[in-house]
Amino acid sequence: KASSLGFFPALGHPLFRVHILALVFAVKEINENPQILPNITVGFHVYNNNFYPSWTYLATMKLLSTWNRFVPNYKCDDQKSLPAVIGGPNSNICSHMLIYSSAPEQNDRNNAAFFHWMFPNGNTQYLGLLQLLLHFRWTWIGVIYEDVESLQTFVMKLLPLFSRNGVCFDIIEKLPGRSLISDVTEVITDWIVTFRLVFSSTARVMIFHGEVQSMAKLRTVENFFTFEGIPVQDKGKLWIMTGDTDFTSSLFQRTMDINFLHGALSFIIHSKEVLGFRQFLQTRNHTLEKGDGFVRAFWEEAFNCLLPGPAIDELNENICTGEEKHVTLPSSVFEMSMTSHSYAIYNAVYALTHAFHAMHSSPLKRRTVIPGRRESMLTQQSWQFIFGSAYTQVYTVFQFKAVNVFHKRYRRAKKEGKPYCCYDSLPCPKGEISNQTDMDSCSQCQKGYYPNKDQDLCIPKVVIFLSYAEPLGIGLATSAVALSFITTLVLAIFVKYNNTPIVKVNNRMLSYTLLISLLLSFLCTLLFIGRPQKMTCLLRQTVFGMVFSVVISCLLAKAITVVVAFMANKPGSKLKKWIGKRLAISIILLCSLTQVMICSLNLATSPPFPDSDTDSFLQNNVLECNEGSGTMLYCVLGFMGFLAIISFIVAFLARKLPDSFNEAKFITFSMLLFCSVWLTFVPTYLSSRGKYMVAVEIFSILASSAGLLAFIFFPKCYIILFRPEQNKKEQLMRRKC
Template structure:
């Protein structure tokens, strides 16, 4: 504080020498301002004077500079903002109310000096220096040209816009004069290093921008446009909003800036960008004075219906004439009621208005008449009724920022009370330093007459609470400002919003506007960002095979668990269908029929052979081995049934071992018959005694030995690594194959290899005996049967490996049935044919070739 205070003389001298002093003399009244000071629009004397500055106009006129004399003073021009006049008079009302109180500043009269900044930085700075130096153009100092440290005002209310408020804060901050704004929301003003004496009763844009971003996301809008005033308010506010929007996942198609004093071409460019955009929601961080220019330009060639999201302009009743903004949403400070304010505002007569230039302008503009007797204009005759006016000046139904002016004025009064008053009285004669007011303002904590709590945080900001504002059509077709919800930043995230009534959307519609760059990706797809465009612009890519997405706008697809597979829409994982060769399957039924048919054939052949067991053809072909072969064939046909049905631990072990043992038994019998046939021919040679080694005991023993080897292989297989039920998930992605895992592949191929070895051996022996000189040579038929057997099992191997799913089992069953049918048909069909249909051939003579017969 000391360092800043030491700069006061320097800044005072700098202002006097740069901004219009003439020089210094040694006599009294040594310094005089060259230009006349700017006069306040409202003023009143008092023991302590509070400064006020409002944006009652939005343009200035510097006049013509001839460069031969001092430039003319800036003058406010343009139409008056009745709402800002309303704010200025609310400050008057608050001070008059304070002066009538006995509990606050008793015995002290507050005065005021209220200026019009015209929303111009130069005018704001000029008013700031006058707040420091006062209105007296002469300086009664004999030794120097600068005044004392004490300022003309201890504190200032205002300004309205952020840009002049920033300049004013820099000017006043040097002198330590606290400034309490009711409208400047730029987040930059919370920086106490740059603006140490700045306070405000309006929440910072940082809170409003975050609230707007959350609201936009809450309503599902992720593709928006943005337009802002090219001022500190607009630029800082939009930067804060864009940062918050990015954190919420909101994409901005464009961000344009303009200012009312810029060339019209700039405004046209901004309007054309809005018209060409695909975003149907537009966030406007625009000052109330800039908004009409944009809306008027858009009205020339209306764009598609837009959902406007507003900031401070959303509560400005002057803009309600623009139906293009129907359905607009935004945040405003809460409404309030100030008792007695309306009566104060309406207590105005033509005589009173004519005493003030600003009130004269208001009266003449409101009633289109002249109080000063201007020619060509109707003269005001006293019949004008201010109570009949319907404009922002007289409107007290939406006291929002008006209440903030009221709070700011009271905050300064409470700070002044804390400096000059004790428990019993207040001292009028105390010389008050602005720094004392500043330090006291940081500690104020009170409740206004209308029930609002006022205090400031370490940044000079109030707590952030907003009403959600909606522009809705009234019954008469006019737009109205309606509160539809509330936002409280102190609530936990996700609970900040509280809706109180229905929202009216664009053009008064009941259906919410949709604003997206790309339509939402349905479940079953994922988002793929389009190259070079914002993340909200994407393509919907179907999930890859085996993947799903079960929510809208999924970024990634997820794999289904191994035993699950996506449905057609790829939005849910369903259990994979389990596939195995079942009993009710057409293929299973067919194979079962063939299996039972083969077994029935074996039984029938056995019955025929048993009935004719004494006949020469049965006895000549080793009836004992024939019956054992028929029994093994019956088992071969029936063992194929173990391959049908859902695999289980026992069925897997049973199907492979029974198949292996029965087939070895079958081939062993065929091999025995072949060897017997071959050795019988050898036995007919002179001196041969071979048949004694191939009698019935030896035949039984050989069949037993061959079969026992296969039994040992199967036992070792089952003991070391038996077959087991297996869910095959590798060969088919969309279904589960229930099959029997081999366990030990060596055991499986050992079983098949041993069968193949015996079959090959049998084929060789039968082939050697195929031309033996018997009329009915069984070796021929064995050769054919073994040829079929080997062909079937040689083709089985590649078919088994390549067959998918249940067809693997079907191929194995087919191989078993085909080889079994080959054996029974080739070996036993000719014999049964002779027994049943050619009984005359079933004689020993015929078999010995002693009777000539016709070829069969």
């Protein structure tokens, strides 16, 4: 006995050659297996619909008529009865026939009992697609679909589900679903117009929902844009293909590359490697098989040769040998393994065969209930449209090549007047990062970190402080040591020549105290250099304030002593009792103790402590001493400024006194320099940040102290060392102002 299957592919495409061979291989395996349908040979007829629904109607009517005698609705022989029909993987064709289909499922409740879809329910794929979009937070997308019945469900029912889950659409474009053979120019023109809109879209992710033959059209469009100098892969789009689309292209596209698909994601039906199929393709002599009416067209176009025949010139150099191998064809044209669509056809053949086997193995008649209708008994002859088992498959996501489509360091800003999920992509402000896509706002790095160049990662800030290892620290430390050495040298000169008139006349005790204080003021700047520690932070401003108060109080005592000494020489003056060391000591102690009280109050209420400044510099974390109360620091500086102004006024008033008492003019110049330095210090200090604030203060201490040393002591040292003849009492008495 023989039993035949009908198969409806569209044979104008090399993909369907693979489908036919999958069908042939399945039938071959079944006929060679004695455990399935013993004593029955399974055969098949293949009908070419050429993508035309009308051809499908014609072939269906032939199935219902006498073999080779087409009389609609009349069938007089039962010997050639087809028990089942397998439709090709094109849903637009399958929708015009009652078949067992390998195309994606459609909703047809009236004919549900006469259909069995080998593709899984499309809703499963769409839910997986939604999960994929939400997982990567791709919520601004475009959709392109072919205008066929099976895809209308996706647009009408499932896209609203995407919207309810936060996915927004920049464009939803419909591509003409007419066949590739008819109206080719019009179809491709419409596709090109649509893809121009796609390229101008702001959406980076594009969902392409096509049919099995859509890839041939898509590659034609891509080739057009490449010819126009507009490479598709340069548009920065991430393509997501649905499982209905097959990647096998037409034969004339064999030389075209598929670079535009690099980075694309595709849903494919999960399939298994069928053992023996590759060997079957390699060993089968396709050109000698009888009954294969489609091999000639495929073979001649695929291998660019002509098969021998009565109308073919035997001397033609492009005569096919029949030994050509499928393996030499590009994989984009012919797959040597079963595609997911071919695997569905392979399984459809086996499913039908096992159903036939079960039916033939039992004497009982099979029955089925058509939904909404009464129960009906079906004989073997009427069973030909029924198959009663479920079939499920799993979708797999396949990626051609990984690409980065979305960038971080941006935040979302809602567009006014647009849908709720329509946003502009704005770069993060300076100093902020966005380490995820689709962030509503950028975030600050935690303390001690700063954004990298791409503003998608926080990296630790570089710790800096005024150290002895950097040029600025080395220069200031060297200057402090050098000035300390000079001060020590001047002190040594004064000690050595302590009995000379010029040393005596200027109050040796005050001169020694002033030199020692200047020495300490130079050395105290070393407390400002180096990594801030708890002890150095406590000492540096305190030592500086107290030492400088002693320096200025000594100058004030010198100026007041000059004035008192001159006024005490007047007849009847009561100031004679203040002449001597008592007045100078009193002034120094009063001024110094006042400063000590201010510094002690500062240490008791707001002691300085090591701290870090993470805000002044983007990439640096500045270690510094937090001075505690800024008010107390300015009280220390203010008191020194007050003493300096009093000293300047007294010295200025005493500058024209006789030479024998006149040190006032040197004090005047030194106080003028001192006040100028510290008045400049205040705005400079406040406008500086980090280690440069410390450097400004060190420079001010060194500059003002060096000015005092130069104006007060260098003239005296010059006379002591180079003009000893002027270092006599008589000479000093004769000098004029």
